[in-house]
Amino acid sequence: xxxxxxxxxxxxxLKYEILKRKMIRARVDWDPYKKVxxxxxxxxxxxxxxxxxxxxxxxAQADLAEWKLEQFRRNVTPRxxxxxxxxxxxxxxxxxxxxxxxxxxxxxxxxxxAQARQALADWVxxxxxxxxxxxxxxxxxxxxx
Numbered sequence: 039x040x041x042x043x044x045x046x047x048x049x050x051x052l053k054y055e056i057l058k059r060k061m062i063r064a065r066v067d068w069d070p071y072k073k074v075x076x077x078x079x080x081x082x083x084x085x086x087x088x089x090x091x092x093x094x095x096x097x098a099q100a101d102l103a104e105w106k107l108e109q110f111r112r113n114v115t116p117r118x119x120x121x122x123x124x125x126x127x128x129x130x131x132x133x134x135x136x137x138x139x140x141x142x143x144x145x146x147x148x149x150x151x152a153q154a155r156q157a158l159a160d161w162v163x164x165x166x167x168x169x170x171x172x173x174x175x176x177x178x179x180x181x182x183x
Contacts, residue, residue, distance in 0.1 A: 040073035050079075060086050135162055 043061065047054040057079075061068050064085035066078045139158035147154035 039076045042073055043068060043070060046074065046079050057082075063089065135165065138162055 041049065043057055044054055047057040050057065058070075060082040061074075061078075064082040066074075066082045066085075068074050068078065139155045139162060142158055143151040143155035146158065
């Protein structure tokens with residue numbers, strides 16, 4: 039079935055301008071004074087429907103990305119809070135480990151506390167070196183980033 043775009047708009051109950059816009063957006067070749075086959079009209083509606091679906095998909099993906107960013111921001115703890123927690127819990131532990139050779143030398147070897155102190159100091163140094171190497175392996179710098 040063939041008809042002009044004007045006739046198609048009447049048959050479909052659409053305004054002529056709307057149908058014309060759909061034809062232009064879908065890049066369907068047409069002339070306002072020539073008859074257009076029904077398949078071209080259908081193709082114009084199909085393409086505009088696909089474009090609308092793509093626009094809805096893009097909007098939904100943008101909304102999802104925004105939601106994920108919001109969730110990420112909610113789950114990330116500010117650096118100042120992490121440093122505060124670190125200083126409150128891990129720094130005292132580190133200080134106790136560093137004090138270990140002086141405090142435990144007498145108990146480990148009462149006859150030669152200097153030897154015990156040196157052995158414990160070597161162990162503490164190796165322990166802290168291992169932790170620093172692990173930090174480097176995991177990608178943390180000295181500031182903990």
